[in-house]
Amino acid sequence: MKKSIKVLCCLLAICMVASFVFCLTACNKSPVKNLIYIIGDGMGFNHVENAKLYMEKDKLAIENYYAGEVITHAADNEVTDSAAAATALATGVKTNIDFVGINPNGKKLTNIMELSKSRGKRTAIVTTDTLDGATPAGFSAHAESRDDTTDIIKSQATGKVDLLIGKWSSAYAYSNKKYFDNNGFAYTESVDELKNLQSGKIVGNIQNVDSAYNPYTEDAVPLKTLVEYALDYLTKDNKKGFTLMVEGAYIDKHSHEQDIMQMIYAFMDLNDTIDYILDWASKRDDTAIIFTADHETCGLQKAENKDALSDSLYTADYHTSANVPLYLYNITTDVALMDNTDVYKLAKQVVRN
Numbered sequence: 001m002k003k004s005i006k007v008l009c010c011l012l013a014i015c016m017v018a019s020f021v022f023c024l025t026a027c028n029k030s031p032v033k034n035l036i037y038i039i040g041d042g043m044g045f046n047h048v049e050n051a052k053l054y055m056e057k058d059k060l061a062i063e064n065y066y067a068g069e070v071i072t073h074a075a076d077n078e079v080t081d082s083a084a085a086a087t088a089l090a091t092g093v094k095t096n097i098d099f100v101g102i103n104p105n106g107k108k109l110t111n112i113m114e115l116s117k118s119r120g121k122r123t124a125i126v127t128t129d130t131l132d133g134a135t136p137a138g139f140s141a142h143a144e145s146r147d148d149t150t151d152i153i154k155s156q157a158t159g160k161v162d163l164l165i166g167k168w169s170s171a172y173a174y175s176n177k178k179y180f181d182n183n184g185f186a187y188t189e190s191v192d193e194l195k196n197l198q199s200g201k202i203v204g205n206i207q208n209v210d211s212a213y214n215p216y217t218e219d220a221v222p223l224k225t226l227v228e229y230a231l232d233y234l235t236k237d238n239k240k241g242f243t244l245m246v247e248g249a250y251i252d253k254h255s256h257e258q259d260i261m262q263m264i265y266a267f268m269d270l271n272d273t274i275d276y277i278l279d280w281a282s283k284r285d286d287t288a289i290i291f292t293a294d295h296e297t298c299g300l301q302k303a304e305n306k307d308a309l310s311d312s313l314y315t316a317d318y319h320t321s322a323n324v325p326l327y328l329y330n331i332t333t334d335v336a337l338m339d340n341t342d343v344y345k346l347a348k349q350v351v352r353n
């Protein structure tokens with residue numbers, strides 16, 4: 001009798017210890033509350049493959065997180081532009097070419113940054129493009145056309161993104177700077193100055209952001225440098241989480257020029273940034289990453305080998321309707337082929353945490 005009570009006590013103790021250990025590992029797991037949404041503008045599968053040939057790499061770190069393909073068409077056209085595609089990725093709604101953050105009937109759509117802000121999160125956009133470019137605009141503004149620069153700037157200055165870093169186009173600067181001044185933004189043109197700005201609303205105009213691999217540029221500020229700063233800014237004294245959109249714009253721009261080497265340099269700059277982000281995210285358990293493209297640009301074919309990389313691999317003179325790759329870190333999905341509006345749904349899941 002005594003012996004069986006001892007055994008029972010022993011079992012009970014083991015159970016208590018086991019459940020305590022389980023709770024330490026499982027119950028303390030913090031929810032995924034940070035979203036890093038990375039857009040390789042114009043990046044089709046072969047942009048990645050050709051860059052890998054040049055880099056002589058069989059597999060990039062991000063490829064460990066390959067999740068499937070994304071369908072990119074706009075509401076009114078099989079081949080999208082960046083404005084309609086960014087709107088789909090940022091709001092989950094298909095719209096017409098040229099439209100920024102509005103549906104085909106002109107109604108304003110809630111974007112992922114606005115949703116994040118309503119959840120108390122901090123928000124940022126870092127791009128190698130001008131801030132009024134179609135992709136950053138689709139994530140931060142509402143306008144009838146991507147060319148309505150002043151409307152886009154006013155929308156961003158009164159919008160829900162705390163930190164905006166990119167180049168300023170001549171239209172953006174400087175007559176429109178007043179909209180940011182009037183809405184409490186600190187403004188800077190230098191990375192050193194940026195690093196001294198730790199909080200509040202900030203708009204950065206960094207003109208020499210470029211790939212460090214570009215042999216024709218001196219003193220280039222790589223995208224990674226700006227993202228390092230953004231992650232510090234976003235996590236300082238912040239328990240609610242953040243949403244960061246990062247865009248590598250020049251994969252698209254150099255593909256439009258049908259300049260494969262410059263496209264590859266731009267891709268390598270984005271890939272360095274992603275390696276940094278993956279390393280950063282791996283040291284914590286609260287961050288999800290979505291990496292995709294808004295569309296494919298200029299029908300790029302894959303070279304046979306490194307020596308065969310040439311501008312003639314481009315087979316179209318504009319974007320195409322080819323599907324683009326999707327990579328997901330800390331987000332799971334069973335769907336291997338999805339619409340760009342479904343990518344938004346994955347983003348929304350994280351923002352809701």
Ligand SMILES: [Zn+2]
Nearest residue numbers: 041042082294
């Ligand atoms: Zn684009």
